[in-house]
Every structure is written in structure tokens, then in C-alpha cells.
Amino acid sequence: MKAISLFSGGGGMDFAARSLGIDVLFANDVIPETELTFASSFPETDFHLEDIRQISKFPSVDLVTGGYPCQSFSLGGNRNPANDPRTFLFKEFARVVDTVKPKYFVAENVSGLKSIQDGNWLKLQLDTYNEIAGVGYNIATAVVNARDYGVPQRRKRVIIVGVRKDLGVYYHFPKPTHAKPDIAAKKGLLPYASHGEAIRHLPLDVPGEYYERPHDPEGNFSWYYMSRNRKASWLEPSYTIVANFRHTTLHPASPTMKLLWSNLADGWKQKWEFSSEYEHLLHDPTLPVLEKPRRLSWREAALIQTFPEGYEPAGKLEKKFEQIGNAVPPMLMRAILQQIVSGEGLLQFPSEHEQYLTVGKQLSLLSEEQDIEPIES
Template sequence: MALSDVSANLKIDESELRRWVRGGLVQSRESDLSKSKSALFDLDDFKEFTGTAHNLGSTKRVVSFFSGCGGLDFGFRAAGFDLGFANDFFLDAVNTYANNLGPIDPRPIQEIAVNETGPATVLLAGFPCQPFSNAGSRLGTADPRGTLFWETLKFVEYLKPKVVVFENVRGLLSMRNPDGGLLIDAIEHELATRGYSVGHRLLNARKHGVPQNRHRVFIIGIRTDLNLGPFNFDLIETAEGKTVGEVLAKPFGNATSAEEHWPLSPQAMDLVNFIPPGGSWKNVPDEKLPARLVRIKENMARYHSPNFYRRFAPEEVMGTVTAAATPENSGILHPHLPRRYTIREVARFQSFPDEFNFLGKSVAAKYKQIGNAVPPELARRVAHAILLHLGIAGS
């Protein structure tokens, strides 16, 4: 089938379909699409990515937006939910999701009609972290990405899922709207006006079986006509996450990306030899520090006492895995070896199983996917608690 025919059949712009092909999401019968206007395609290949091949009859069906590489979805599937529809625009993450979990729609959410996803028992949305992150610009709703929340609400209104789950960074709790009100209050208000009993909680993944200190906000709405009240966050099972040493002790065997890592810069290599397990840049002699770090060290209060080049010891619990994977800010230094953690090691800190394979055009793209993901084990426990809550009234 010609690409123009696929476009007409799926009602998706041909230029968008070409983006999918160039990104490797769908293969044509021609090796070079740009040299052949008549390249042929299999319609089913495109349907797999738009999710139209999914079973629509499930009573535990998840519709997911901003799905990334699939951490949140993986956890919900592990808890017994069926993955009905997923969506993300970052092609490396889309490839990873498709390779591990199945169909995913790679269009911008603005281009997806509300009637295309199929029904939803639970709607998941992990908004892009950047607008609300303490580590980012904190532009909030002034940033165009902040408007993606409103795009998600269109699907909430149309699908009327039993449960809505929003996930974001802890900075969301202190972000304010232009009118001075807290953004978290505005989000909960919008869900409440659409018929949901809403609550939120800041969860530390470490307290829920994940070997990492990672704080994330979960906003959960339960449809009011179910008469189940607000979600009971205390149903989420607790368990202490393992230490760095415990995570690294298990052999990696034939796990993918077991040795793959992003080499350190010459500057980082010069510093890391002075940093012991459990230490940081504070262990580096001043004469070995770059001039920029010396200036910061001389005026720590002004710079809010940063702790650069953190190197967690084997007996400590890993700090927050970040998308940037920079040794200066992310605690990504191996406790004993002069390198970053490998892709597989970082994935373990996020509770991804060793068989979960990350795809990407660069090693940095793989770190980014892992750092942006919701830890699957945390997601599984949240999903299980939702099932318990829905089951209280025999729903």
C-alpha cells in the first residue's frame, strides 16, 4: 500500500507517517524512502503503532499518554492491567516501548482524536517533567509544554475512565499559576469539576521497593459515581529499596547493555580519582578543582550548598536517577570504577528487569529514557493499590 493510501485509511497526515518511517518505527519495502515516491507499506505495521490492533473489550484497560519508554505502563501490566493504547512523541522512547511492551502511537497528543484510543478503565499521564522541575526552568504554564495538561483533560472528559493517574516531579507541589494559586490545586480542581474525587501524595520510590531515593507526585482521581471515595494511598505496599551494593552484586550475565556506558569527560576523569565511595567534589583538593567550582566552593550559601560529583557508597541507597546522566549533578559515578554506571546498572536502580531492552540512536538517549521513566516497581504497587480500591465495592 502506498503511503498516501495509508494516510487516507488512518486519517493521519502523510508527513507525520514519513516521520515515523524515517525514525525507524515502520519499515518500507524500499531501503531509501527519499528515493522512492512509490514505496509500499503494510497497513498493519502502522496500525500496531496507532494501537488500533488492540483488544477493546478489557475491563482493566489502560490508556496512557506521555508513556516514554514504558515504566509506568510496565508496572500496570505487571499488576494485571491490559495495555490498550499508549502515546509518546520521542522516537527513541517509542522504539523502546514497542520493542518491550507492544503498540504505541508516536503522534503528538494534539493530533490524536479523542475517539481513537478505545475505552479506558484507567487513564495514565506522566506529564513532561521540564516545566515543573526544581532542576529545570520552572516556567510552569508559561511553557508551551505546560499546555499538554489541557490536551490530556480532553481525553478524560471523553473517555470518563474509572481512574485517572497523573504523575509528575515534586516541583509541581510548589509551582504557582499566574494568579498566584498553586498549580496542584488547579489540576485537582479541573479533575473534580469533571466528576472525580481527587487526592495527591508525594511518594518516595525507595519506600516502595525501588533501590533509589526518588520523590514523585501522584495525583489520583476516582470517578465519583462509583461511590468509592477518594483513593486510599495507604493501600500502596511499602518495602525498603536495596542499597547500591545489593543492586550491583547480582551478576548481569547476558543482559543487554551490561557494559554500555557514556565515557566520562577528561575533567570528570581528573576529579573522580579523588572522590571515595560516599564522597563528592568536597573531597577534591582545591588546586585540582576547575576555577568555576572553586568560585562556588568559596561562596556555598549563594549557590545553595550544591553537592557536585556525588559518588554513592555500596551501603547507601542510590540518589535520584536523572535524564541528563551528568556526573556533576546526578550521582551517576560507580562506587569503585572510574566511570558512569552502565545503562543496565542505571536501569536496575529504576527497577527495570534485566531483559528490558533500551533502544536509541545514542547512549545518551538511553540514559534519558531511563531517567525520565517512572520506576516499574513503584508503578506496579500503585496499580495494585488501585485494583484493591476498586475492589472494595466489588467493582
Template structure:
């Protein structure tokens, strides 16, 4: 079995996907205390170091790893400094959030793993006119004792069974002395899993409704729902946020694929402290009603207010967001559901939105495992990819 170290693990999306593919995580680390709680609930057997990675020494890692061989290091260093949403991204070469990338490289230098997988946002490719990605690739090519053969590609989550059109940069490196070339998983779906296919079997609750544990109101209607419910007997994390009647009336007026800007004159946001005047601040992503028969847009950390249920007049629940990220129903999220500005730790919504979709991570891991164990070979036939093929969970 191939051993992994999971850095910047968040709540464990990559850990889960790599685990499905048969990788054995021997250590995980993240700075967020609520991610640690969620990780411990779902991976009680994996040691977790909570804190700033730059504050941990190799001795602390070695004590946990206990002389086990490290085959792959995976993770997604914090990406805010690289994000397309950051309008100053071409002026952030000194952003301390980007420095954590070098902590990722440092850990590779410690253990010389056979391979690494790094995930990040598409904005990474355009930062400083492409100079940042060149620097990153150069660092990886010269990391460790042997250096790494490095390949970079943008992958779309919906191509791998995730009901979401999320795109992410994936960087894969394989140690040069192994004589292998990194490969990316082949596209698995011609048309993606839709929002309705992903969430229609969950309890249909209105704003302010839901309980900590709920029963399924119906049998799974498709293979995706069967996979999501494979090990679950109850529905967790499915409590709808409370909304004012003014907000519910706004939601009622928004059609599928439309958002707040489409109903602004009647239902636009009002100024704080002055409810008789419309706010002059407009956001196109606020209150977008999802289209039932298409994959969802990117489920970001702010998805609690970005999206409206395709049929119901409310925002998504944490569980619905988890379904759209491909987290199965037995994966339980800890910490506060939503977050006030003064509260510490990431909310359940933020943990879900920040995660790597497990099904996409699984496909990346499966391809990497094949290359490491069997070398560069022909890909699977097209027929093997076009039908839904849930991961065989290896335990």
C-alpha cells in the first residue's frame, strides 16, 4: 500500500478520495481547528497536526510517521493570494499566504516521496503573467535529492462524476530517478451529474427547517444517490438557514439560472440602517438559483449565500453543498454551521467549499497509483469510462 502525507488537508476531501483509491494516509495537517474536528470524526485513525505548517519540525513529523516510507505528499496550499477573485493578484508576490507553498516543498525535501500532487485555483496560471507557475514548477523540478518530472493541467470536476463545473489546477510530480511521466485521469463523463440527480432524494425542507439527524424520505433514484448513501443510515448537516419573509419573496421571484441582479428593482438589497433605500453594491453571484438539469457552478467557501435551491425558496444546506462536492452522506461536518465574523475556525459551509471534491481526487489518485505501480501504460477503454463507476472503497 502506498503511504501519503496530507498537507493543508482542510476537512479531508483529498484524503477521502486518495483513501478510496487505496492510499494510506500516515499524517495530516491543517491550521484550522474546526477542520481538525471534522477530520478526527471521519478519519479517527489518521494522526493530525493542527497548526501553522511552518511551526512544525521534521522531528515532530518523524515521531508520528515512525520510519514509514512516504510515497506521495498531497495538498492544496492556501490559494487566496493566487485567486482570480483577488484583483491584486499580479502584485502579491510577497503575499505571506503564498509563502506556504514553500512549506509544501520543504516537506518534499524532507522525505523525497515518489510523487506529489498539489491542487490550486486557476488564477495561479495567470499570476504575474505566468511567472508564478514557472517558479513553482522550477521549485518542484529541483526538489529533494532527485528532482521531479512535473506536469500541470486544469481539471474540471464534472468530468469525473462531481455534480459541479469546478475547475482547478492540478500539479503532479514524479521523482526523476523512477523514469516515469505524470499522467492525468481521462475524462469520465460526456455529460455531468446534474444538481437534481445529486440532491433530489434529500428531505425537501423549507427555510428554518431541518434536524441534526433526519431520515431519507425516499429510496435513491440513481447511481450517484446510491453511492452517496452507501454507508449512511441517516441524513446529517441538513438544516436550512432561517430567512426573513423579504428574502423569501426575493427568492420566489428568481428564476433558474438567474440571480439578484435580475430582480434588483423590486427585490434588491437595501442599505444597512436605511431600509427605504437600495444598496448601490451589486454582486452577480448573490442568490443564483441553480439549474436543476445541469451541474452546479463552483461551490466556493461562500456558497451559503451564493446559491438558491433549484426548486425551494431558500439557500442550500451544508449537506446539499456536500453532495454537490461529492462528499458521501456518512461524512459528518463539525463546528458551527455558519460563522459570525468574530468566531474562530471555519464553518461547515466554508469547510465544504474549500475542499477538493473527493471523486475528482479519487480519479487523480487512481491514475497516479497505476503509474507508480505499473508504469506508463495505455489508458482504460472509452467504454470503461462512460458508465458510472463508483470507487471501490478499499479498507
């Protein structure tokens, strides 16, 4: 199979594609560092550092993938899509699909897309894909959580998959392979992957690879940062790896945080401190500890995102985190694409809970807690 990669970023979708034997012929982004990242990781790909709105010629391929900008739909964003020009870049993705008419397309966005303004922005995107002229596409969409597919990270995303109608099949999402330990044992699944174990082999002393606040009177961690529960348990998946290096979560070997006092009603302030306790040692006293707490390094964040060992995005520290945090975890995207490459997810009938046969009717199926197969109730 041959593919076009749009809004390619650090190459999360493209590592997944390549691992399945898909040849990524063409890639595109506007962030200068991504061109250098692709030159290092995908030297065989024709990379275009250019605004997608200015590109009109594309190779003939079987697949188009892309994670168009999500900031206006994110729970951490401004939540005002109509006034953000990036909101409408999905139309460029649709334009490329309409131009190339591949057999399949896969689009990714944040889970907030399904809830903001009652799902109307998601409906607009699906309507746009439904209106692609000519052959038309059978469209499936679902909210997936990366942890359910072996990624050591909690990360919910909306995935939209289109299959050209003349192929006569519908896409079905892969069933989860991982779950909470007690549920996994009952259902024959694997337990969620530990993010602590995913990075345990890396050195703890890595100055310059994580964000610090030098010369700040509040120290390395503001009260607001501390108030947002930044430390996930060693044995569990991490919290979402974000693109902003200031808000990256704590290394799981850091000591436990304690709230000393809170006065949010008068000045919005709290006082936190790190204790001398390490809760992960209760599970295994041989686990490493950080006497001085710190945020995750870019290298650790990349492994938690399931980028391969040795991967290094180009640019300064801030740009490394931006490319890593904005990426689709390769392991998650591999599970999505594997359904196409193997044919296991291409069936002659739609799935009741995944398929947008009529866009308006099906929107209600994307509930906040719905997984592909409800394994938790």
C-alpha cells in the first residue's frame, strides 16, 4: 500500500504505517523542525514544508492519513472553534481525499471534538466527508483510548475512517487488547501497560532533557502546576503526554505531593510540597527514586508515546515536546491500520456502534465513556 501523510508532525502515524509495510510517499507540515525530523526518520518520503492550502498536486495512493490541528477542540484550548482559522483545516484534508480518491482515509482528533457545542463540529466534519463527490465513502468513527491497545498512556481520541464505497465493505475498529488487571484476567486480555516500566531502563539524571523554571521564586513547580495532580502511579498508564513542555507530568519516581494549605477563595493560591514518601516503593522496593522531583524528559515522553528507541525529533527542547505531544501514538495507529492491511476490519456489514450511516442519528453513540467494546461498566 502507498500513503499520503498530512499534518504529519513528528511522524506518529507514519511509524505505524511503515511498520505495516505501507510506503509513505508524501508528507506535509508547516512546522520547520518537522522537515528535519522526517529527513532523519523517513528519508525516503517526499516531505513538503508548506501550507497545505498551497499544495495542489498529490501522488496516487491507497491511503490518506492525518491528524489536523485540534487546539480549538481541546479541553485545554480556547474552546471557540469558529474564531480559530485552524478549525477549518479539516476541509483541506477532505480536499486531498476528494482529489486523490484513495481506497481509505484515517483522520484523528481530540476527544473534545465530539462534545464541544453538542458535537456540531464533529457532525460538520462527517458531513463534509460524506459529501465528497464521485465514489463516496462508508465512514466509521469512534472514541478510542490508547491505553486499551497497549500504549502506557491514558489518551482518548476521535478516529474517523473512510472506506471507498465501491469496495463494498465497512471498517470495524479493533477490539481492546488491554484492560484493568481484574477485568483483564476475566476477559483474557492483557493488563494496562505500566509507564514506569516503559522508561525504567533510561537514566534518571538527564539535565537539559526536561523543562525547568530557573531563578523562579516559586521553584520548579508553581502552585497551579502542583494542584493539577501531575503524578500518575508507576504501575499504571501515564496521564496524556501533552505538547507543552511546561505542563508535562512528573516522572513516576518522584516523591509524593502533599497539600499544606489552600486559599482559593482569596487570591487563588495553594501551598504544596513534596514529601519524603515514594508510594511506588510499596509495590516494589527495588524501583528507582528521584530525590529531586522533575518532569518527564522528552526521551521518556517519546517512549510513553510508543515512538521507537532512538527516535529524536529535531529542534530545541520545546519543539521536541511539541512534536512528541501532538503525535498519534504509533502503537495505537498500528492497531487502527492493521484492520485495513490485514482485512480483518473490513466487513460487508456496518457495526451498529461505530458506523455513521446517518450522521445525526449516530452522534449520540459517542458517549463520554464508550469504548469500542464496553469492558468497564
